[in-house]
Amino acid sequence: MDGTLIELHGGRLYDPTHGINGEVRTLYLSADGIVPPPPDAGAIAQSYDVSGCVLMAGGIDIHTHIGGGKVNLARMLLPEDHDRHPVARGVHPRMGSGHAAPSTLTVGYRYAEMGYTACFEPAMLLANARQAHLELGDTPIVDKGAYVLLGNDDLFLRLLAAKQDPAVIGDYLAWTLDAAQAMAIKVVNPGGINAFKFNQRKLDIDEENTAYGLTPRQILLALAQGIHTLGLPHPLHIHGSNLGVPGNVETTLATIAALEGLPAHITHIQFHAYGNEGDRKFSSGAARLAEAINRQPNISMDVGQVMFGQTVTESGDSMRQYAGSAYASPKKTVLMDIECDAGCGIVPFRYRDQSFVNALQWAIGLELFLLAEDPWRVFLTTDHPNGAPFTSYPHLIRLLMDRSFRNEKLASINPAAAAASILGTLTREYTLYDIAILTRAAPAKSLGLSSLGHLGVGARGDVVVYTDQPNREAMFQRPRYVFKAGELIVRDGRVIGTPTGATHVVKPDYERSIERTVNDYFARFMTVRPQNLRVSAAEIEGEGRGRLVVYSPRRSA
Amino acid sequence: MTGLVLTLHNPPAFELDCTTLNAATLQGKTLAQVGRLKLTQGRHRVSLGDLFDVSGDTQTDELTLLGVTPKLHRVGAGLASGVLRLSGNCGLELGLRMRGGRLLLTGNAGDGVGLGLRGGYLEVSGSAGDFIGGPAPGDVAGMNNGTIIIGRHAGARVGERMRRGLIIVGGDTGPLGGAQLIAGSIVLLGEVGPGLGTGMRRGSIVLAKPGHAPAATFNLAGTFDLPFMPLLIAHVTALKPRWRARLAGLARVTRWVGDASAGGMGEILLAS
Ligand SMILES: [Zn+2]
Numbered sequence: 001m002d003g004t005l006i007e008l009h010g011g012r013l014y015d016p017t018h019g020i021n022g023e024v025r026t027l028y029l030s031a032d033g034i035v036p037p038p039p040d041a042g043a044i045a046q047s048y049d050v051s052g053c054v055l056m057a058g059g060i061d062i063h064t065h066i067g068g069g070k071v072n073l074a075r076m077l078l079p080e081d082h083d084r085h086p087v088a089r090g091v092h093p094r095m096g097s098g099h100a101a102p103s104t105l106t107v108g109y110r111y112a113e114m115g116y117t118a119c120f121e122p123a124m125l126l127a128n129a130r131q132a133h134l135e136l137g138d139t140p141i142v143d144k145g146a147y148v149l150l151g152n153d154d155l156f157l158r159l160l161a162a163k164q165d166p167a168v169i170g171d172y173l174a175w176t177l178d179a180a181q182a183m184a185i186k187v188v189n190p191g192g193i194n195a196f197k198f199n200q201r202k203l204d205i206d207e208e209n210t211a212y213g214l215t216p217r218q219i220l221l222a223l224a225q226g227i228h229t230l231g232l233p234h235p236l237h238i239h240g241s242n243l244g245v246p247g248n249v250e251t252t253l254a255t256i257a258a259l260e261g262l263p264a265h266i267t268h269i270q271f272h273a274y275g276n277e278g279d280r281k282f283s284s285g286a287a288r289l290a291e292a293i294n295r296q297p298n299i300s301m302d303v304g305q306v307m308f309g310q311t312v313t314e315s316g317d318s319m320r321q322y323a324g325s326a327y328a329s330p331k332k333t334v335l336m337d338i339e340c341d342a343g344c345g346i347v348p349f350r351y352r353d354q355s356f357v358n359a360l361q362w363a364i365g366l367e368l369f370l371l372a373e374d375p376w377r378v379f380l381t382t383d384h385p386n387g388a389p390f391t392s393y394p395h396l397i398r399l400l401m402d403r404s405f406r407n408e409k410l411a412s413i414n415p416a417a418a419a420a421s422i423l424g425t426l427t428r429e430y431t432l433y434d435i436a437i438l439t440r441a442a443p444a445k446s447l448g449l450s451s452l453g454h455l456g457v458g459a460r461g462d463v464v465v466y467t468d469q470p471n472r473e474a475m476f477q478r479p480r481y482v483f484k485a486g487e488l489i490v491r492d493g494r495v496i497g498t499p500t501g502a503t504h505v506v507k508p509d510y511e512r513s514i515e516r517t518v519n520d521y522f523a524r525f526m527t528v529r530p531q532n533l534r535v536s537a538a539e540i541e542g543e544g545r546g547r548l549v550v551y552s553p554r555r556s557a
Numbered sequence: 558m559t560g561l562v563l564t565l566h567n568p569p570a571f572e573l574d575c576t577t578l579n580a581a582t583l584q585g586k587t588l589a590q591v592g593r594l595k596l597t598q599g600r601h602r603v604s605l606g607d608l609f610d611v612s613g614d615t616q617t618d619e620l621t622l623l624g625v626t627p628k629l630h631r632v633g634a635g636l637a638s639g640v641l642r643l644s645g646n647c648g649l650e651l652g653l654r655m656r657g658g659r660l661l662l663t664g665n666a667g668d669g670v671g672l673g674l675r676g677g678y679l680e681v682s683g684s685a686g687d688f689i690g691g692p693a694p695g696d697v698a699g700m701n702n703g704t705i706i707i708g709r710h711a712g713a714r715v716g717e718r719m720r721r722g723l724i725i726v727g728g729d730t731g732p733l734g735g736a737q738l739i740a741g742s743i744v745l746l747g748e749v750g751p752g753l754g755t756g757m758r759r760g761s762i763v764l765a766k767p768g769h770a771p772a773a774t775f776n777l778a779g780t781f782d783l784p785f786m787p788l789l790i791a792h793v794t795a796l797k798p799r800w801r802a803r804l805a806g807l808a809r810v811t812r813w814v815g816d817a818s819a820g821g822m823g824e825i826l827l828a829s
Contacts (some may be wrong), residue, residue: 079694079695083694088600089600090601
């Protein structure tokens with residue numbers, strides 16, 4: 001054991017991984033993380049009396065767009081977002097700016113201030129992996145990782161269209177994870193981003209991408225099977241087809257069915273939970289979707305809650321972002337592509353509580369939260385910044401935990417939307433234990449992060465101390481203490497320490513012969529070589545600044 | 558001199574954001590309170606009193622800044638009423654998103670004078686840099702109303718994407734004046750750079766000095782005694798009597814319509 005030993009006594013622990021629900025226990029922290037009680041009390045260097053406080057592991061955001069090309073494009077498209085939200089040095093250890101697409105430093109500080117200590121960037125292209133890791137490397141305090149996008153790239157579609165052996169496809173997935181230093185695989189609008197480049201404007205689950213003759217169903221299944229065989233901890237991370245289209249709940253239900261029982265994670269599901277009933281042909285599909293997911297233990301979801309106000313949508317889904325560009329507010333958009341790997345679209349947007357559609361989107365997200373029976377399969381996200389900036393999480397937590405607050409807000413939104421939602425009839429209130437599952441234990445479990453998201457001995461020592469108060473928004477906005485790897489980094493909502501978090505990556509075994517296929521493909525079609533794109537461990541670790549945490553999953557049969 | 562007077566005694570070594578420096582935010586405060594006001598300098602926050610001597614009174618809506626240097630940016634940003642007088646050479650984005658009142662600079666200004674102007678009167682006695690009256694950061698369109706007068710020369714892209722209002726430049730201007738002009742009037746008294754009116758949709762660019770040859774994407778539409786011109790001449794003369802003689806040639810103008818490359822129906826009016 002090295003460094004100072006810290007004791008936190010008198011606080012109530014919420015550690016769902018170990019079934020601890022509000023019991024008063026003493027925690028011991030050192031640079032090694034959470035440690036057993038020392039045999040000799042004299043070894044304790046600092047002792048904090050945290051009576052009346054709530055202790056949780058550091059928060060984990062499983063889906064937040066904080067690095068990579070699209071975030072930088074959003075920053076460039078929205079100088080006003082930075083102009084209007086400057087943060088001088090002194091408020092934070094270093095200056096920064098931005099609200100919807102904040103600077104890297106601001107992202108790290110703001111997350112830490114709320115007690116979040118790990119963030120996962122869900123949309124990294126292999127072609128842009130270096131940029132993503134540079135930005136994540138520049139994001140202080142939090143641990144991080146990124147999911148690599150597959151399923152719209154030319155090589156994968158060629159392999160699948162040529163009916164390649166699933167083992168070869170699995171090797172390609174594993175090679176890409178390795179080359180991009182990724183933690184999981186995400187598919188965005190399966191085959192649809194690619195179809196958009198061949199001038200298709202929509203692609204439903206059984207429609208063919210005309211260039212390859214493949215349907216989203218085939219792509220989903222091949223990816224989910226490949227990931228399952230490789231034994232990756234996090235299942236296929238799916239941003240489904242028809243995002244934002246009224247009536248898309250049918251597509252989402254079909255997507256779940258298409259997986260044939262394989263594990264999968266459906267992301268920002270709120271944007272995929274729309275019916276087309278009622279006068280305005282826009283209604284909530286939350287009840288049907290929640291019911292289906294409650295019955296399917298192989299499926300997890302994050303919500304992608306919408307909150308009112310100005311934000312920017314950043315997505316790899318060029319097809320849907322192109323359609324959405326008509327609603328840009330302020331009126332400006334960027335669509336772009338690198339190496340035909342996937343796509344990218346930036347559309348600024350302001351969600352208005354008096355708009356029927358926006359207000360109903362808000363209600364649908366909350367319905368999904370409250371109708372999902374198993375908190376271990378639902379994660380708290382706003383799909384930052386697509387539904388709202390992540391800084392709105394404390395407000396969202398209060399909406400989930402405080403029914404009267406929720407009903408008060410419901411009464412203030414567009415009345416037709418409020419009437420069209422069943423939200424007012426839902427009496428459920430999340431408990432602190434539930435919140436600890438949604439924001440800590442469940443994401444850690446889903447990603448296979450053995451040392452994060454819990455308070456057991458052996459954990460990294462990311463601990464948050466909240467002052468228990470009835471206003472849950474205030475409580476979660478400003479923790480009393482935040483410890484990162486056993487070091488005090490936030491006191492009374494102010495950042496006082498800025499360690500560099502680790503980068504989590506997954507490295508499944510694969511047959512090296514796949515490199516020949518990849519090399520041949522790159523030589524024939526691409527403007528660079530695979531080794532130009534490959535991100536080395538040394539680049540991330542760079543002179544000891546960063547640290548890699550490598551997970552080596554075992555193949556399942 | 559009436560109103561509050563701030564004299565720069567400790568010129569900042571690097572960029573000082575003066576956004577909050579206007580009479581409306583200072584009005585009614587004691588001089589000591591004014592001195593304690595925080596300004597953003599680079600990545601730091603500094604007290605106004607550390608940089609400026611504070612004198613005069615805060616009862617009126619007039620503010621005077623003396624000894625202005627090019628490190629002072631965004632002076633008069635968001636000005637809505639009253640009078641703001643400056644002397645010296647100021648930095649970037651003078652009068653950013655100003656909405657009303659009068660902003661009078663005796664000296665030269667940097668780039669971005671009157672970006673996103675929404676109203677009011679902004680005058681620079683000397684020369685100014687690029688992007689006068691253009692879009693504020695993040696905006697798609699430039700100034701929307703108000704008047705900007707530059708006494709001497711101006712840089713590139715005067716009135717880029719301007720939507721409404723009036724810009725007058727007494728001296729020479731750089732390339733791409735009135736580029737992508739949406740509407741509004743730009744009156745240029747001196748020589749103009751290449752690319753005048755590139756991509757303009759509507760609006761008027763008026764050249765008081767004969768001899769300019771518009772680009773090939775502008776079409777000659779004839780020579781006219783436009784009834785609008787005497788009104789414009791009278792308006793400009795009322796603002797700047799000493800420019801009367803230089804405006805004489807505008808009584809009869811040659812009209813060029815364009816920019817045809819952007820399907821534009823704007824006009825360049827040349828003095829005969
Ligand atoms: Zn997302």
